[in-house]
Amino acid sequence: MTPSYRAVLRTPHAGRTFAAALLGRLSYGMVPLALLLAVRDATGSYPAAGTVLALFGLASVLLAPARAALVDRHGPRRVLPPLAAGYAGLLVLTACVTWRPGTPPPVIGALAVAAGAGTPPLGPVMRTLWRRLLPDRELLRRAYSLDTVAEELLFVSGPLLVGLLLAAARPAGLGGPAGPAAALVAGAVLVLAGALALAAAPPVRALAGPAAGPGPGAGAEAGNEAGGEVPGTQSADGGRPERRSVEGELRRAVLASTATGLALGALDLTVAAFAEQRGQAGAVAWVLAALSAGSAVGGLGYGALRWSAPHAARLRVLATGLGTALVAAGLAPDVPVLAAAVAVAGLFVSPLITTAYLLADEGAAPGARTRAGAWVNTAFNAGSAGGTASVGLLVGSVPPALCLALGAAPALLSGLAGLLHAGLRRPGAAEAVGLR
Structure with a gap:
């Protein structure tokens, strides 16, 4: 197989799995702006909107390793659906309380923190699946490059999609805070659909346990490329087994x-x-x-x-x-x-x-x-x-x-x-x- 981007996407099940992950990750490009606008319109306060967005971001970022550890321990099929359902449900609830002005900012902030704490780790899961799908290290590097570029483009296109939704909401009578709240609901639908599709993808269904194990031959290739010892191999002088730090x-x-x-x-x-x-x-x-x-x-x-x-x-x-x-x-x-x-x-x-x-x-x-x-x-x-x-x-x-x-x-x-x-x-x- 020629090590190209086409070869990456033509790998069995790679295209479908990647598309599912991108669908859910598009929500991450939309939700911050939609949340900021929804809170601003519901409270009439930019400081309140900025504080809620900061709390949402902190909860999402700081707890990301803990959520990823759950995936490593139990596998994506068991972890992604409940996380995505909880995250999407909290986004919809946030949209409901910001649909009309008057909700106290602490209530919105508590919902935002809870939503951020349960953000599904779709990006880390997809990068782990790339290793299982592509044991060849050249293809794996191309897959990671493609993944990184696609993720960046999603964060550029997400706010544009929010703008389009707001423009479409006005003729439908969804002006004021109702427009950003509708964008929050759209983000919830995207992340739930993407996470469920990713959890149902064949590479995930084929996993008997956690998703973090290496693909066939991946560990040896990665160790050789790094110029270090492969975990569990003998050192050159016949001494004790060495494991790269x-x-x-x-x-x-x-x-x-x-x-x-x-x-x-x-x-x-x-x-x-x-x-x-x-x-x-x-x-x-x-x-x-x-x-x-x-x-x-x-x-x-x-x-x-x-x-x-x-x-x-x-x-x-x-x-x-x-x-x-x-x-x-x-x-x-x-x-x-x-x-x-x-x-x-x-x-x-x-x-x-x-x-x-x-x-x-x-x-x-x-x-x-x-x-x-x-x-x-x-x-x-x-x-x-x-x-x-x-x-x-x-x-x-x-x-x-x-x-x-x-x-x-x-x-x-x-x-x-x-x-x-x-x-x-x-x-x-x-x-x-x-x-x-």
């Missing part, structure tokens, strides 16, 4: 994902401040669209090419590239140049996230792969929130160039430090720089 691989992936989230969270507010300073506030959407376009191109290109370097080495190079591009973007003299520089930075985003997922997957124990992917996802979202909050305190009093540089610093420094450390560990490197 799960914590080390996962730590690298989580740190890289956190740094990427910090950089992108800082970028959003900085771009807004940059454009407003030049009287072009409407150009913010175009700059962020350039980021998404660059990320999609970079992700698809990354998956299409063959790479000989191990994932950890690629992660260092990609983090350095992202940080450097964002620092350079801060020096842009106008919005068009900023958009071009941000598009270049986007080329590193999807490949970096894809590599972080691959690194976490190859280092995870067979019974913890869904959880490992969830940790990478949680780290990215937490980093994004932290980057936005940090720059929010600085923007207006600090030049945008410095805001971008500060946001990009963790990615740039971690990449450079990793490259330097790797260089010093090469045979003869210590002597070359005068070390013993």
Whole structure:
């Protein structure tokens, strides 16, 4: 089989399974905006809407590893349907209480927290299933790249779909808070349909137990690509069995994902401040669209090419590239140049996230792969929130160039430090720089 995107989707059951996961994950692109608008219209308060959305996001992000652990322990067929039913039911209940103005914000906030706590881990489950579907590591990398790009596009198209639903709701007499509430119901329907279809997909039905076990031959290939020991194999000198450090691989992936989230969270507010300073506030959407376009191109290109370097080495190079591009973007003299520089930075985003997922997957124990992917996802979202909050305190009093540089610093420094450390560990490197 030719290792291409077509080969990925033509793998038996892959297309159907992936479509089911994407259907449910489209809800995750819709719900935040729909919830924000519904709470704003129901309470008449932007601070209340922002607080409810923040509570929803925190519950969803911080409990993601725990929900993924349930999948690892009991399998997606047992976990996804009840989680999706509870999540969808709470979204519908939230839509009901925001359909008319007057509901106290604490009531809406409690429902939002409960909904966020039960968000089904459709992304981590799909990435675990990719490994079972595709034991070939080249196809697996392409599948992860395709998955990352598709997920990013869903988060771009989700708000657009909410806008279309609101536009369609007005002629039907669903103005005011009823329109966003209807969008919440649509999000509930999507996630429930996607989760149930994913749980019923043949790769999931074929599982006798938890979903996190490796596909045929996957463990050996992942270990060989990483340049490390395969768990349970003898070391070369015949000594005790060696097992690659799960914590080390996962730590690298989580740190890289956190740094990427910090950089992108800082970028959003900085771009807004940059454009407003030049009287072009409407150009913010175009700059962020350039980021998404660059990320999609970079992700698809990354998956299409063959790479000989191990994932950890690629992660260092990609983090350095992202940080450097964002620092350079801060020096842009106008919005068009900023958009071009941000598009270049986007080329590193999807490949970096894809590599972080691959690194976490190859280092995870067979019974913890869904959880490992969830940790990478949680780290990215937490980093994004932290980057936005940090720059929010600085923007207006600090030049945008410095805001971008500060946001990009963790990615740039971690990449450079990793490259330097790797260089010093090469045979003869210590002597070359005068070390013993």
